[in-house]
Structure formats: C-alpha cells, structure tokens
Amino acid sequence: MHTGLESPPRVWWTPIHGAERIWVSIAFAWCLVLFAMMPLWHLKGEQNPSGIRHTVEPTRYYQRVQEFINQYKVGEEAGIPIVAPPPGSDVYLLAQMWRWSPILKLQKGVQYTLHMSSLDVNHGFNLNPVNINFQVVPGYDYALRVVPTEAGDFRIVCDEFCGIGHHTMVGKLLVVDSTGAPIAPGGAP
Amino acid sequence: MTAAAMPSAFRTCPRTGLKVNATAEALIKANAVAATVALLVGGIAAILVLLTRWQAVHLLPADWFYRILTIHGMSMLIFFIIFFEMAILYFASAVILNSRVATPRVGWAAFWLMVLGALMVEATMWTGHADVLFTSYVPLQATSWFYLGVILFAVGALVVVCIFFGTLVVAKRERTYQGSVPLVTFGAIAAAIIAVITLGHGAAIYIPTYLWSLGIMKVDPEIYRMVWWGLGHASQQINVAAMVSVWYLLGALSVGAVVLNEKVSRGAFALYILFISMASAHHLLVDPGLGPAWKVWNTSYFMYMAVLASMVHGFTVTAGLEVGQRARGLTKGMFEWLRKAPWGDPGFAAMIFSIVVFGFVGGITGVTFGTEQINIIAHNTLRIPGHFHATVVSGTALAFMGLTYYVIPLIFRRRIAFYPLAKIQPWLFAIGMLIFSLMMTFAGTFGVPRRHWDITFSGAPFDVQFNPAVNLVMGLMALGGLLAAVGGGIYILVTVWSVFFGERLPADAYTGHGLPPGIVTPPKPIPPGEHSKKATGTLVLVFVFLAAFVAYYFINWKLLSVVWRIG
Numbered sequence: 001m002h003t004g005l006e007s008p009p010r011v012w013w014t015p016i017h018g019a020e021r022i023w024v025s026i027a028f029a030w031c032l033v034l035f036a037m038m039p040l041w042h043l044k045g046e047q048n049p050s051g052i053r054h055t056v057e058p059t060r061y062y063q064r065v066q067e068f069i070n071q072y073k074v075g076e077e078a079g080i081p082i083v084a085p086p087p088g089s090d091v092y093l094l095a096q097m098w099r100w101s102p103i104l105k106l107q108k109g110v111q112y113t114l115h116m117s118s119l120d121v122n123h124g125f126n127l128n129p130v131n132i133n134f135q136v137v138p139g140y141d142y143a144l145r146v147v148p149t150e151a152g153d154f155r156i157v158c159d160e161f162c163g164i165g166h167h168t169m170v171g172k173l174l175v176v177d178s179t180g181a182p183i184a185p186g187g188a189p
Numbered sequence: 190m191t192a193a194a195m196p197s198a199f200r201t202c203p204r205t206g207l208k209v210n211a212t213a214e215a216l217i218k219a220n221a222v223a224a225t226v227a228l229l230v231g232g233i234a235a236i237l238v239l240l241t242r243w244q245a246v247h248l249l250p251a252d253w254f255y256r257i258l259t260i261h262g263m264s265m266l267i268f269f270i271i272f273f274e275m276a277i278l279y280f281a282s283a284v285i286l287n288s289r290v291a292t293p294r295v296g297w298a299a300f301w302l303m304v305l306g307a308l309m310v311e312a313t314m315w316t317g318h319a320d321v322l323f324t325s326y327v328p329l330q331a332t333s334w335f336y337l338g339v340i341l342f343a344v345g346a347l348v349v350v351c352i353f354f355g356t357l358v359v360a361k362r363e364r365t366y367q368g369s370v371p372l373v374t375f376g377a378i379a380a381a382i383i384a385v386i387t388l389g390h391g392a393a394i395y396i397p398t399y400l401w402s403l404g405i406m407k408v409d410p411e412i413y414r415m416v417w418w419g420l421g422h423a424s425q426q427i428n429v430a431a432m433v434s435v436w437y438l439l440g441a442l443s444v445g446a447v448v449l450n451e452k453v454s455r456g457a458f459a460l461y462i463l464f465i466s467m468a469s470a471h472h473l474l475v476d477p478g479l480g481p482a483w484k485v486w487n488t489s490y491f492m493y494m495a496v497l498a499s500m501v502h503g504f505t506v507t508a509g510l511e512v513g514q515r516a517r518g519l520t521k522g523m524f525e526w527l528r529k530a531p532w533g534d535p536g537f538a539a540m541i542f543s544i545v546v547f548g549f550v551g552g553i554t555g556v557t558f559g560t561e562q563i564n565i566i567a568h569n570t571l572r573i574p575g576h577f578h579a580t581v582v583s584g585t586a587l588a589f590m591g592l593t594y595y596v597i598p599l600i601f602r603r604r605i606a607f608y609p610l611a612k613i614q615p616w617l618f619a620i621g622m623l624i625f626s627l628m629m630t631f632a633g634t635f636g637v638p639r640r641h642w643d644i645t646f647s648g649a650p651f652d653v654q655f656n657p658a659v660n661l662v663m664g665l666m667a668l669g670g671l672l673a674a675v676g677g678g679i680y681i682l683v684t685v686w687s688v689f690f691g692e693r694l695p696a697d698a699y700t701g702h703g704l705p706p707g708i709v710t711p712p713k714p715i716p717p718g719e720h721s722k723k724a725t726g727t728l729v730l731v732f733v734f735l736a737a738f739v740a741y742y743f744i745n746w747k748l749l750s751v752v753w754r755i756g
Contacts, residue, residue, distance in 0.1 A: 014450065048756050049565055051477070129656065140410075167642045
C-alpha cells in the first residue's frame with residue numbers, strides 16, 4: 001500500500017474494493033434521486049421559477065408600469081401608488097434605486113401574472129416574511145404566475161446590492177381575502 | 190540546463206526524502222507570504238463586516254460597509270486563495286516530483302504581475318472607486334483600473350498554471366520520478382485544468398467589462414451574470430480540487446494514510462474537471478434569462494456527477510486514514526484508528542475538521558440550495574454565505590492552514606513559533622466557523638438578506654419585522670465569527686512569526702520542539718504482507734452523513750411546499 005505522495009504501482013487500474021464499491025453505488029443512486037426531484041417538482045410541485053421570460057427595454061417597461069398604475073390606482077402610501085388590479089390579470093412591479101413600485105393589492109387564492117424588471121441595476125425580490133426570492137435584472141421581464149395563498153400585509157425587501165441606499169429599498173404588497181375584508185395586523189387601506 | 194548539471198540547486202528533505210529545488214522553494218515562499226498578507230487584509234475586513242452585521246454593534250457606516258465587504262471578498266476569495274494555490278502548484282509539481290521549475294524567471298515575472306494586479310485592485314477598492322462588491326454585477330460600475338487589475342492578476346495566475354504544466358513535462362522528460370504521478374499531484378493537475386477553464390471565463394467577462402468601463406462596448410447584465418459565474422463558481426472548484434489534494438497530502442504526512450484505489454480517486458478528480466464549469470447555473474436559478482431545462486441540466490452538473498466526486502473523496506480520504514491506521518496495528522473496534530489519531534497535530538486536526546465541516550455543512554447546504562426550485566427560498570439570503578463559508582473557509586482555508594504547519598518546517602525550515610497556540614488554532618477556527626456558518630444559514634431561513642448594511646431598514650418607507658429568533662441567531666453568528674477570527678489571528682501570528690523570526694531547523698534532522706508529530710515521528714512504515722482494506726468505521730460515518738443529507742434535503746422541499754404557488 002502507498003500514500004498519495006508516492007507514485008502508485010505500475011498497474012493501478014485495479015478492481016474496486018468492497019466498502020468503496022458500496023459507497024460509490026449508493027452515492028450515485030442518491031445523485032440520481034437529487035436529479036429526478038427537479039423535473040418531478042415541475043410536474044407535481046407548485047413552486048417553480050419558470051415564468052415567462054422576455055427581454056425588454058428598461059424605458060419601455062417603465063412606461064408599461066406607469067400605464068398599469070394609472071389604470072388601477074386606488075390610493076397612495078409614502079408617496080408610492082397603491083394599485084388594485086382585477087383578479088387574474090397581469091400585474092407589474094418596478095425595481096429602481098431605491099424603491100419598489102407600485103404597492104400591489106392582490107386577492108388571496110387568485111392567480112396573477114407578476115411581471116418584474118429593473119430600471120437601472122440588478123435588484124433582488126425578497127417577499128417578507130414568506131421568504132420568496134427572485135433576481136430582478138435590467139433588460140429582462142420576468143413574469144411569474146403567482147397565487148398568494150395567505151392574506152396579509154407583506155414587505156418586499158431588496159436582497160441584491162444596488163448601491164448606497166440598498167437598505168432603504170423596501171416595498172409593500174397587500175393580500176386581501178375573498179370578502180375584501182381589511183386584513184389583520186398592520187392594517188390595510 | 191538539466192537537474193544533474195546544477196546539483197547545488199537542490200537539497201534533500203530529511204523528512205520526506207524529496208529533492209527540493211531552490212527556485213521552487215523560493216517561489217513557494219513568496220506566494221505563501223503574499224497569500225498571508227491577503228489573508229490579513231481580508232481578515233481585518235471580515236471582522237469589520239461581522240461587527241456591522243451584528244446589529245447590536247453596527248460598526249461601519251453604509252458606504253464603508255459595502256466597501257469593506259468588497260475588500261473582504263476580493264482579498265480572501267481571489268488574492269489569498271489563489272496565491273496559496275500557486276504555492277501548491279509549485280509544490281505539487283517541482284517538489285513532489287523532485288524536479289526543477291520549468292521557467293524560473295517567468296515564474297517570478299508572473300508572481301510580480303499578480304502582486305501588481307492585486308495592489309491595483311486593493312487601491313481602487315480602498316479609495317472608494319470600486320464599491321461594486323465581489324461580483325461587480327454590470328451595470329454597477331467600478332473604475333476601469335479595478336477591472337484591469339483583476340485581468341493582470343488573472344494573467345499572472347494563468348502563466349503560473351502554464352509553468353505548472355511545463356514543470357510536469359520537464360519532470361517526465363528528465364525522469365525525476367517513476368511511473369504515474371502521485372495522487373496529490375494528480376489532484377493538483379485537476380485543479381490546474383479547472384483553473385484554465387475558470388480563467389478563460391474570467392477573460393471572457395472581465396475584458397468586455399473593462400472595455401465597457403471605458404465606454405467602448407456594451408455588456409448585457411444577464412450575460413454578465415452567466416459568464417461571470419463561470420469564473421466565480423468554477424474558481425471555487427479549483428479550491429475544492431486543491432483542498433481534496435491537500436486532504437490526501439496531510440493524510441499522508443500526518444498518519445501515513447493510504448490510497449485505497451487510484452482508479453476511484455483519480456476518476457473522481459476527472460469528474461470535477463468534466464462537470465464543474467456547469468456550476469455557473471447555481472447562481473441563475475431564479476434569474477429571468479434562462480429556462481427550466483437549462484437550469485435543471487446545468488445546476489445538476491450533468492446529473493450531480495461533481496457532487497458524486499466529492500462524496501467519493503469524502504469516503505476515500507477517510508477510509509485511506511482508517512486502512513492506513515489499521516495496517517499499523519490500530520485495529521480495535523470500529524473507531525480505534527480515529528480515537529488514537531494525532532489530534533494534537535494541527536495538520537491532522539485541520540484536515541479532519543475541513544472534511545467534516547466541508548461535507549456536513551458546506552456540501553449538504555450547497556447541493557440543497559442549488560436545487561432549481563429550493564433556490565426560491567435560499568437565493569440572496571444569508572443561507573448562501575452560510576453555505577460558502579462552510580466550503581471555502583472551513584473547508585479550503587482550514588485545509589490550507591493545516592498544510593502550513595507542515596510547510597513552515599519542510600519548506601521554510603523553521604520551527605513553528607508559539608506551538609501550543611498552533612495546536613489549538615484549528616480547533617478554535619473550525620468550531621467558530623461551524624457556529625458562524627450554521628447560524629448564518631438559520632438566519633437566511635427566515636429570509637434575512639445577504640449583503641445588507643442594516644436589517645432594521647432605517648430610512649425605509651415601511652418597517653420590516655423578522656421572526657424574533659433572528660436577533661438571537663445573528664448574535665450567535667457574531668460570536669462564532671469572533672471565535673473564528675481569534676483562530677485566524679493566531680494563524681497569522683504563528684505563521685508570520687515563524688517565517689520571519691522563527692528558529693531555523695538544522696539541515697540534516699528534524700527533531701525537538703515546535704514541530705508537528707508527523708514530522709518528528711513520521712508514520713511507521715506499513716509492515717510488509719497482505720493487509721485488510723476493511724473500512725467499517727468510515728462506512729458508518731458516511732452513512733451518518735447520508736442520513737443528514739437526505740433529512741436536510743427533504744426538509745427543504747417541505748419548507749418550499751408551504752410558500753405561495755409560483756410557476
């Protein structure tokens with residue numbers, strides 16, 4: 001027997017020994033399980049980052065968001081418009097240094113197509129406290145089909161470094177239940 | 190100029206019997222010293238970052254936080270690690286193979302080019318001209334000198350990799366060794382090939398970005414992310430391959446660990462080479478630029494073949510220790526080979542902790558977060574730095590620290606100063622980093638973002654409430670980090686003192702104080718005859734590992750299944 005510091009015997013292509021063979025086989029089988037889980041979750045699971053993906057000019061996206069805000073605006077908080085789009089529609093979120101706009105008011109249990117893009121640099125969508133994270137890249141429209149499964153008053157934290165004001169970039173997202181009743185803690189408009 | 194023509198350029202190592210070339214030795218020393226300086230800079234930055242993220246202290250203002258965080262990443266992940274790896278490449282080629290260095294002058298030129306590049310990058314960062322963090326995602330822009338510095342450093346590193354390959358050719362042609370190269374050198378070859386792939390990606394992204402910073406061309410932000418991570422993640426695989434080589438090396442030096450099967454260990458290194466560059470995908474799983482098929486295929490490194498390689502090495506390194514120890518008479522029960530191992534040898538202790546924390550924390554979390562869908566609940570949270578501090582710090586850096594305790598006597602030929610401190614250093618560092626990375630991972634589970642100056646969000650239009658547990662977890666993270674910082678400080682003190690003021694060793698024999706046991710009393714030769722290759726202890730350990738892996742992996746699917754429906 002030799003160590004890893006010594007040249008091996010002239011012929012080293014030898015059969016694999018007992019315990020090593022067992023472990024390599026089991027590790028390989030586990031790797032196949034790891035692989036299979038991902039396509040399987042696309043078929044059976046309900047959380048997938050697929051979405052609809054397009055490139056978009058940042059200024060064009062900005063205009064689209066303004067149209068969307070003008071169409072469905074119901075109020076304003078901290079200088080950011082509150083928008084209540086119809087159930088099932090396409091909704092738009094804009095990331096820019098250093099704010100998320102608008103404040104979306106969605107209905108629980110309804111599917112929306114949530115578009116996200118950035119006007120300037122990379123940003124990170126982090127839905128608090130649910131812990132859902134997506135990368136927001138300028139020039140790309142990431143449209144995810146989202147069903148809010150709980151009502152509440154949520155925050156959108158930016159989790160990609162975007163400059164000195166990064167830590168102030170906090171947005172808001174409201175989910176009301178089917179009766180449209182005001183939601184619990186924090187209070188909704 | 191052959192080796193025979195210049196006998197004075199070699200000395201014979203009294204411990205290993207290897208013929209050590211003087212130029213190789215000088216290059217190893219220079220690169221190791223540069224690495225330690227970078228570690229000191231990165232380490233001070235680490236403490237400042239830690240004391241800022243610990244909200245109870247919140248030391249730095251926002252601009253300096255991001256500046257120091259940039260410095261921490263570049264100094265550690267690029268300058269410290271790569272300088273150290275250059276030293277390993279010279280060691281694994283010239284020293285292990287008893288050879289001269291292929292082109293010594295070019296070796297020195299490359300070294301000074303790397304130093305120049307590193308100084309340029311440090312200067313731009315410290316003066317606030319490159320507050321773009323380690324990843325420098327376009328369109329965040331640094332001064333063009335920053336990108337140019339990175340390019341010069343990378344060119345220097347690429348030249349050293351070429352010298353490494355040249356030295357292999359020289360050694361082969363001059364017959365300085367018999368048969369195939371030893372496994373440790375083979376692992377270094379794998380690391381060097383991955384380095385070529387990585388530096389290719391580096392050129393493909395930093396050169397266009399440099400031109401972009403000069404206003405000459407455009408760079409797409411998503412393409413940047415994809416190609417940059419071909420550098421950013423693949424370079425971590427240089428670290429993995431180098432670290433695994435160091436495991437085999439330290440096993441051999443400290444307890445005379447054997448190689449169970451060359452075919453298996455070398456095959457696993459080959460898997461790294463083949464599938465590692467696909468790891469770029471791990472960073473793009475919740476990006477808008479790429480579709481699910483690409484993500485699933487690439488993130489799995491072609492069906493997790495690189496993960497398989499690490500699982501194989503975790504077994505073969507440990508089983509090599511066990512079989513070697515058993516062959517020397519430590520045969521009682523399942524674990525006598527481990528119980529009676531030299532735990533006071535800092536090289537051995539560092540290796541074991543490196544294997545354990547890399548595997549159990551770094552490996553398991555990495556594969557889990559790198560799953561396409563699970564990444565939704567991990568991306569850009571503290572779970573990510575929690576993962577990579579377990580791999581690259583507790584794994585790679587700790588293994589390199591362990592190696593240093595052998596390099597100081599064998600290459601610098603000095604006694605280790607403050608040896609009692611050196612003995613506890615790997616323990617402090619490993620335990621500290623273990624707490625630190627686990628707590629970071631927990632905090633990330635609650636959605637706490639990474640790279641964030643203030644998670645009380647002062648000045649934000651809306652308040653954010655984290656789970657109350659977050660405060661406690663972040664406090665524990667800080668304590669673990671400080672403990673690790675003490676370990677890191679001891680490492681720097683011991684190495685710098687030993688190298689510059691340490692007592693010189695006599696040329697002919699290595700005895701006395703200030704030396705790891707693996708040097709004073711080398712592992713006994715294995716008695717001749719047939720030996721059992723039984724590795725039952727290791728088999729038990731790897732099944733404990735697998736159980737932890739399976740549990741953590743499926744718990745995360747469970748956590749994912751309760752969030753909003755997304756498609």
